[in-house]
Amino acid sequence: MVSDTRLPLIEAHNWGWRHSTRKAWAVRGLDLRIEPGERVLLLGASGAGKSTLLAGLAGLLDPDETGGDEEGVLLVDGVQARRARQQGVRDGQAATGLLLQDPQAQTVLARCGDDVAFGLENHAVPTHLIWPKVSEALEGVGFPYPPEHPTGRLSGGERQRLALAGVLALRPGLLLLDEPTAMLDPEGADLVRSSIAAVLERTGAGCVLVEHRVEPWLPLIDRVVVLEPGGGVRADGVPGRVFAEQGESLFAAGVWVPGLRPAPTSPTVDDVSPALLTASRLGARRPGQKEPAVRGVDLVVEAGRALAVTGPNGAGKSTLALTLAGLTAPAEGSLVASEALARGAGPSPHAWNAGRLVSRIGTVFQDPQHQFVAPTVAGELTVGPERVAAQGRRWGRRRAVSSSTIGADEILGRLRLDHLARANPYTLSGGEQRRLSVATVLATAPDVLVLDEPTFGQDARTWTELTGLLLELLGEGRAVVAATHDHELVEVLAAYGSVVKL
Incomplete structure (x- = not known):
């Protein structure tokens, strides 16, 4: 384990967030504690607020800067999440690292290597250490192009790998991953999971992961937390117990559950096909x-x-x-x-x-x-x-x-x-x-x-x-x-x- 990795404690006390111009709260009444180094699979129906919670943990939600309304408290290492993010930048360390659901929103520069280096530079990593970290991160996610490859020529899945490399290069104490393999082919998804597993094993970092298809991730996960649309936590515990005791009801509510598959109604299709x-x-x-x-x-x-x-x-x-x-x-x-x-x-x-x-x-x-x-x-x-x-x-x-x-x-x-x-x-x-x-x-x-x-x-x-x-x-x-x-x-x-x- 890397001794200088920060392993933050996460606490939410009656926390809620409502996006600007919206009447309904994206998350509300959330009480949650995530221990340092814990690996959590965050589930819930579409629109339950999973991505909003990840953005809050990353310190990206600020009523004064982004608009919106907040209630309760969301703490990282005992301080407000957005303040923890600001302190992390000043200290040259990353308490949390967020992979967005939309990888294009996380691409900022014209060349792939520069894009990965961008976060390291913002965290004041010494110059002589940046490019070795960039190369290690790109190799770790199986990125198929050299650092000088244009970001504008990447497919959606390739862009997602690049964004993940940028997050992993920071060696955060808590990885916040929003559907990291949803746009990847099976081989690429396996490679990304292996890369994340290696980082977690090597650093002892924690992880909060949002994924709808959960089976391949279960070996990496300690705990499942299911958000209730409209507020609070619906289920929380060891994956096997949560799925065994509440699997049917969770599936009926829209949560993907291992072993259960949806069955769309079969249509009557005309044999004549011009x-x-x-x-x-x-x-x-x-x-x-x-x-x-x-x-x-x-x-x-x-x-x-x-x-x-x-x-x-x-x-x-x-x-x-x-x-x-x-x-x-x-x-x-x-x-x-x-x-x-x-x-x-x-x-x-x-x-x-x-x-x-x-x-x-x-x-x-x-x-x-x-x-x-x-x-x-x-x-x-x-x-x-x-x-x-x-x-x-x-x-x-x-x-x-x-x-x-x-x-x-x-x-x-x-x-x-x-x-x-x-x-x-x-x-x-x-x-x-x-x-x-x-x-x-x-x-x-x-x-x-x-x-x-x-x-x-x-x-x-x-x-x-x-x-x-x-x-x-x-x-x-x-x-x-x-x-x-x-x-x-x-x-x-x-x-x-x-x-x-x-």
């Missing part, structure tokens, strides 16, 4: 790069059928998804839309204007915040339909905004967003933002849906609802394309279509 998009020797290029990231792809997207795109981080899943969605032109080969999909717009989706594209192919980006433009959740669901309506007026004809059997109010209800209708999209949890991004696409009822990691951040209940909605769309004759690492989602979609492995 082609909507046909890719022949298709190549797709990342923005700013000359060479295609993906080459030689042959596939057909069919009405009423699903297509799952899988592969390791960096293989080009997101890049291919953007091309299939008509948002980037093919780098080579061809992507041809059928007349049934094009409806007079021409055979090349990338040449369609925004109004035509949104009514034919809907896209859910890997980062949901990239597609939010309205000030409220309810407003987001009107943007796409209004664009479709404007397109119809432009061409002198009226078009029904949606022929889906699922209306906007029902979408919000089934994705458990109806109580957030007036909330700002940027104040939602990561899982809620993901569901909203899917809802905005469903609102325009496109013939093809292209989704990048659609189930990221979902609890068991919302995963089931979201997956069930996608299956219903197949039953309506729409096509679903999903780029994903979620093997359970792949299994479900494969039963109604095919899988492409890059």
